[in-house]
Amino acid sequence: MNRYHLFFTALLSMLLIATAFLVEFRTDVSDFFFRGDSPETALIASSIQSGELAQRYILLIETRRDDADITVFAQALEAKLKTVDHVVRIWGMQRDQQVFESILANYIPYRMQLFSPDPEKDIAHLFQEETLQTRAGHIKSVLLSSEGARLKSVILQDPLLLTGDWASKLGFGSQETADKNFSGLIVETAVSGLDAQAQRPIYASILKTFDALNAQYKGDFSLRITGVPLFSIEVQKQVSQDVQRVSMLSVTMMILLFLSVFRSIRGLFWISLILISTVAASSLITSLMFGYIHALTMAIGTTLIGVCVDYPIHAIVHASGSNEADSEASTRRIWPSLLLGGLTTVTGYIALSFTSYPGMQQIALFAGVGIATALLLTRYILPHLMQGHIREMQPRIEFGAWLRLLHHYRSSMRLVVIGGGLIFFMIGFSGLNWMDDLNSLSPSLTELKAEDQAIRSHMSSVEPGRFILVQANDFETALQINESVFIKLQALKKEGTLKSFHSLYPWLASAKLQRENLNYFKGNMTAENRELWQQALRAEGLSVKHLGQLKMVETELLSREKFESWPYKHYVSGQYVIQNGQVLIMTWLGMHDADKTEAVVSDMAGVRYVSQRDIVNHLAVDYRTQTMKMLLLGAFAIFVLLVIRFRHVFIAMNILFPALMSVFIVMGAWGVFGETMGMLHLIGLLLVVAICVDYGIFFYENRAGNQALTFQAIVISSMTTAAAFFSLGFAENPALQALAWSVAPGVVIGFLLCPLLIRQQQIAVQESK
């Protein structure tokens, strides 16, 4: 063992130890794919990633037995779930009587100032004779109803039943009509919904608790469960499986390929250590720079094995194929080509990092570090490791058939390929289907999504993903705008365009509106109106003595701080966000006509009808446009590098030509065969350019002065690269599949075109001779 062996072994050991202790893996898909630049997207991203809504499980308990005590069971389950670690709050979807009474008790003093979003109209209407008579009749109905005894104290405080108006605006009252073959619970946890690792034991505990309790009830009940944590757990499972599957497959294919070609265990061993060092260094640096490394970065990063293995393969092929005994000398000779090839590949990855597509910066850094590590180890360590064993690493398979074929038909084939390729591209490009649905890049969770929809349809009348967004610079202004929105939505609801909506009003109202309500009430507390009210009471046989004295409520305005001190904030969780000097208020919408609802708020300043899916897909279009630009910019940057290196535009164009033709042919093929194409396919094509240029450089420079040897090295390295990307095709994640089916064919076509389209450098050959 020489000092290089020792150095390398020590380096690898340190890298592995540091990686094991310092690298933090994450699997949050939204974090990887999603970033909010506008207030809307920031809001969506924050609500997905850290909001309370994301920390909740929604439990739907069902029974088929009519006589099963489902409420009792739900209460028992609620009590038991409270003891589960990290569960901070549990409540039923059907707000129970006690909660309702407690909310009413808090809101009674504020009934006048919260009465109406349009006090001038509504308070004038309230004090009309007919309205007062209706109210008196309603009071009598309430007193005689099942709730009479409970609500008597409320009626004594609030004879006009203004609190009833407040409650009906929130949807209270309709709660009792629900069927009772099911019951719902919301379980809020203290940890982020996207922290799958922390959520997994909580989820397991919920299931275990349910099963244990259900066993006591002879299995009368069944449980359905949904929530962001569940999606996270499933995504993490899928991504982890993908990483394992892709890594295993990639490594196995690489080993088989290497052993078939070189038949050298020693060579395999040293190359494996180089690749392990490469992945360890990449993971470590990326994790240190970003604070974590995403599992998808790892999955895509494993394809780097296929790219990084190219450099040692070139070194081995050239060392074993040349007549020199000194492997260091042969490696030194091809080093400029390796370095330039590495630089162009890194350039491609760096271009990716400018796409503003979250996660790509990680991949770019991961790739950059990996390529640099592989290059340095190939140049300075590998020759010394190979010393004395070069001959046994000679390739046992010869790949010269393509070269020999080209030798005879090169000119005619070149024209056919260029002409055919361009026509193919033109025909295919016009028929390309662009896919701008970011959801299609997420792991496929069809069953979970269907279950989520089914559960939510039982539990909530809200249409997920669509809402009215109010945006303002301060809370008071935002509340005022929100109240205007409320009036418009109320009108829509009246005409049947909107089935229901859930607004922050009347949980909270602007100070301006509260004052207006109080002023209008004050103005209407006249002797004349009092007499009208007393007449209405008498007509219904109600006690004028107890109910006939209309009085103003003397209380302070309801502030946000006061509201937040009450325990009801979770009812409006996520409905208002205050960040970076901006206030955002959302109104959730029930079933509605999207066009009409959007039209109603379209002329209101600071108000937007938002569809999360539209926003996300709009982002996807932006990403695609950016990626297309980066594809061109990346290709141009590589071209500039080549011009700088060779100081000749035509040489640079020549080297770039096979890569570009490969991209054209792949895009043409997608168009012709009607495949859809998204931004990740474009990203894949950028990688095709970056990788194929390497082959172009090696082939053009031909530093060994042996065309067959150079081609031999290119064939083997392109096979390993294609195999690595081909492995991605076996992942479940559509994003990884998109990369696989763009890079693998692109690389194969690119390397096949090199000897056809590149005129080799004569100087190098002469130098070599």
Next chain:
Amino acid sequence: MFSMCKSVVFIICFFHMLIAYAEETIDAVLIRHAVQEPVQFSYQETRHMQLLDMPWKASGKMYMSPAFFIVEQKKPYRLVMASNRTSLWLYDGKNKIRRSRNISGYSRGGSSLVALMMALRTGEIETLKERYTMTLSAKEHQWTLEMIPVESAMDKHDARIVLRGKADQAADELKIEYADGNHTFWEFTAEEHTKERSEDVSKQMKTLVKEARGG
């Protein structure tokens, strides 16, 4: 409506239960309470409420079986309330609305007189004794059963329940007094009870349950 049904359930139960002899023990009276087949009664209800200037009156019929308890209020407006052990359905003919709610929590949690009466009807005597302090007394041709809810177990709005009947007969009066001073008075009239009549009552109950539940 719940106040009404609480009272009604109570009195119906005791119609069957109380062939009240002065020398009888409370246990013996309660055990006799369980209903075996559908029965029907007429009722008159009078409520005295602090917030109403005049007493409010209603009348109609009540039906009971081991599975259901139904109130069919005919005057002053139609209202049907049906309940089993776990659920209560209500159809308000005046306002044309239907509602349902779960009442099982009360029977297990100890707050609903309605559900407690259901328990009594199906023979859960011990539960009833846990909920009330009972006193049975007799004067010449009349018996009286006074029930005071155990404070910790009962609805905070209920204060005292008094059942009264003629000697050797089922109860024909019920008075429920509430903590706020309101009280409701019920008068019952038993209808003829035969096997054929029982089948008719059973059919009528099904129709009423359907009306209350809707659909």
